[in-house]
Amino acid sequence: MTSDFEQLKFFTIKFFKELGAKVVESEKSLLVTEVPVKFQKFYGKNEPYTIIFENNSSLHSTELITSESYLLKTMRSYLDNTGESVLQKLIYSLQSDSLIKSNLLLRNCTISKINNTLIHKPIIKFTFQTTYKYLNDEDRLVSDVFVDKKSVIFPDLKKFKIDSLRNKEIDISDLRENYEVAKLKVKEMISSRTSEIAKQLEEVLAKEVQRINVHHSQQVKEIENQIVRAKTKNPNIDLSVYESQKNQFLSEMALQLNNEEKKYSLKINTKLLTTAVILCPLYNFEVFFKNENITRLVLLSYEPLYNKFVFPLCDLCKNPLKEIILCNGNHLVCRDCGAECEDCKDISCNQCLKQECAVTHRKICKQCGATCVKCKQFKNKRFMIKDNLGRYTICRNCD
Ligand SMILES: [Zn+2]
Ligand SMILES: [Zn+2]
Ligand SMILES: [Zn+2]
Ligand SMILES: [Zn+2]
Known part of the structure; x- marks a missing residue:
């Protein structure tokens, strides 16, 4: 018990001294300071460490070292782990x-x-x-x-x-x-x-x-036969010589078996050997998709290590997209959420086509309609008048 304790203490002091830390020994504990940051990170706890070897200490926030303790395992694997790093x-x-x-x-x-x-x-x-x-x-x-x-x-x-x-x-x-x-x-x-x-x-x-x-059981059998023969000759004979020889054979056998087991042990x-930190690329893209009406920015990413391409999402239903369909109102849409403008027949989306023309009552896209600033009605641009900046802001009724 005491020798275990002494061994652990010896190992601990040697370990921390070799790391370059400062170790102060007192009667019941070790105070360890100036521990390299690398070890503190590896252990997951910052210094100083007050290390004890028996659990009956009244000290607070101590590290108990026993043959099963986490700190001991950490010290051992840290020694394994000081292989070259790359x-x-x-x-x-x-x-x-x-x-x-x-x-x-x-x-x-x-x-x-x-x-x-x-x-x-x-x-x-x-x-x-x-x-x-x-x-x-x-x-x-x-x-x-x-x-x-x-x-x-x-x-x-x-x-x-x-x-x-x-x-x-x-x-x-x-x-x-x-x-x-x-x-x-x-x-x-x-x-x-x-x-x-x-x-x-x-x-x-x-x-x-x-x-x-086989060899020893033959020997044992032989001596047992000798015992039987001797007893028949003289029932009161002292058998201790035979018995001790038999015991000797048995213990020789045990010894040989033991040796063989050692010899064939693995x-x-x-x-x-090494720890390599490998920096792997990750690309983030800003992609501008355009057609004659609109330009739309989409964020994508790609991680070559996993061949992982992050697909964009439909603006409406949020499902991932494998094709890019631009709605006339600047949305990125899937086939389920896209729809045709009843006027220009271009692709628009369910959200953009919620508005209908106040005159024709057809569902029209944002390119085809505009809202009058006066009457607030949404109308096909055919029923609107351009201002001097070329914008449709007022309808013919309100002009
Ligand atoms: Zn959708
Ligand atoms: Zn349209
Ligand atoms: Zn839309
Ligand atoms: Zn109007």
Whole structure:
């Protein structure tokens, strides 16, 4: 008990001193300050740390270290985690015009202008190395695990050029959680290799165990026969010599079995080789669609890593659109929400066609009608008069 306690304390002091932190020892606790920010982030708690090793302390806000504690696990995985870190950037060759046209059918308009802005979102690549030690062999397996916002992903990086950037300190939020996710995944990834090796070893071990069992059970049987023979000759004979020999055989057998099990045991060690932060492109577009009547701005985005194109929504029903249909009243509409103006026969929408001409009572679009400033009636422009700026503001009745 005491030695466990001392070991943990020793490990903790050594760990923090090697990190470059300041450790002040007192009777029941350690006060740790000047902890590197990287560790504080990894642990998820800011310094100073008052560390205790027994839970009966009356101190407040302390970190208890036991063999099961979170801080101890954090220190251990931080040691694994100090593998080299790398910063990379994915370069994508974007053809915005053809990208948009391949995702959206332009029904009654063309593209007049595209502005795009490029931002980057980080994902993390953890590279692990697993070492299998068994018999006199050593096998190594390297596995890459990609994590984006705490989920494992399987990106296709072939379509990118990869640029290595100067390794400046990059701040990754939730590094620790992402690492935990990756660590679980790598266990799963190596499990088939692990069970393959374990199975081979078990098979050889089973044969050895059988050989030992056969050999010793013959010896034991032999001595039992000797006991029977001796008893027949003299029922009162002292059997202790025989018994002790029998026990010796049995304990030899146990020892040999134990040795064989050790010999065929499998040691697995997985450590982190590198942590790469990979900056992935995300494009935001401002696209201007136009026809002879109107120009409409639409915001779109595209994330090459996931080949994710964000489709625009119908202004009326909010369903995503795979085609661009402009309503005469400047709306972006789907087939269900679009309708024909009863006058010009152009595409308009249910909302714009709510108004009907006060004279003809036909549903007409915003291009065909105007509201008179005097009588406030909505009328076909045929019944309106232009002012000297060319606007239809007054109807013939009110003129
Ligand atoms: Zn719609
Ligand atoms: Zn019209
Ligand atoms: Zn409309
Ligand atoms: Zn009027």
